[in-house]
Amino acid sequence: MATAAELLFPKLVVFGATGPTGLAVVQQALEKGHAVTAVARNPESFPIKQENLEVVKGDIFDVESLVPIIEGKNAVLSCLGFHKGTIFSPTTLYSKSITPITSAMERTGVGRLVCMTGIYTQKDPSNPRLWDWFGRPLARAFINDMVLMENIVMKSNICYTIVRPPILTKGPLTETNYVVAEGQSVPRSAWRVSRADVAHFMLKSLQSNEWDNKGVAIAGKK
Numbered sequence: 001m002a003t004a005a006e007l008l009f010p011k012l013v014v015f016g017a018t019g020p021t022g023l024a025v026v027q028q029a030l031e032k033g034h035a036v037t038a039v040a041r042n043p044e045s046f047p048i049k050q051e052n053l054e055v056v057k058g059d060i061f062d063v064e065s066l067v068p069i070i071e072g073k074n075a076v077l078s079c080l081g082f083h084k085g086t087i088f089s090p091t092t093l094y095s096k097s098i099t100p101i102t103s104a105m106e107r108t109g110v111g112r113l114v115c116m117t118g119i120y121t122q123k124d125p126s127n128p129r130l131w132d133w134f135g136r137p138l139a140r141a142f143i144n145d146m147v148l149m150e151n152i153v154m155k156s157n158i159c160y161t162i163v164r165p166p167i168l169t170k171g172p173l174t175e176t177n178y179v180v181a182e183g184q185s186v187p188r189s190a191w192r193v194s195r196a197d198v199a200h201f202m203l204k205s206l207q208s209n210e211w212d213n214k215g216v217a218i219a220g221k222k
Contacts, residue, residue, distance in 0.1 A: 009075035016079035024199035060097040066104035075112035090141030094149035162215040167192040189219035
C-alpha cells in the first residue's frame, strides 16, 4: 500500500460507486491507500465498510449538492453508466450528470477527472465500417449522449482522462492482461475487458501524466 505522500491524488471522489465498476474502483483505491468519498443514493446500504471510506448521498444532477462533496478532494472518478435496458435505449445520464460534476470541480478548484464511456464513441477513420454503418445508427441515442459527455469534458478547464472500454465482464483483476491505446479502440485486442482491470487503469492513470487530456481505449489481450 502506498502512503498518502506517495499518491499524487490521495483524496478521491467516486461517482457511480454502487455500480460494479465503481465498487471495483472504490475497493482498489482503498487498497492503494487513497481516502475515498463514494457518492451513493442510499449510503447506508453501501457494501464496503472501511476506515478511509466515506459514503455520502448526493444528487449527480445538482451542482449545489456536489460542491461540498468535491471540495477539499484531489481528483474525481466517474463510473456512472447505464445499467438498465440496452445500448439501443436512449439515455441522457451521461450528459446531464457530467455538467454538474465538472462545474462543481471548477468551482472548488479540483482539476483532475477520470471518467468512463465506451469504444467508438467519436467518429474516426479507424472505426470499423460495419459499426459506423449499422451499430452507430442502431445505438444512436445512447452513443450520442456519450459523445455529448465527452465533448463537455474536453471543452472544460479540467485535466481529464476518458476511458473507453468495450464489453465489460465480471472477470478477475489481472493488472497486466489488458492493453490501452489513445483513440477509439485498441487494435488487435479482445472485445471485452474485466471491470476490475478497467478500475485498475483508471487509478493507474492518476499516477502519471501519460494519459492527461486524452481519450483512451482499453481492452483485454487476445
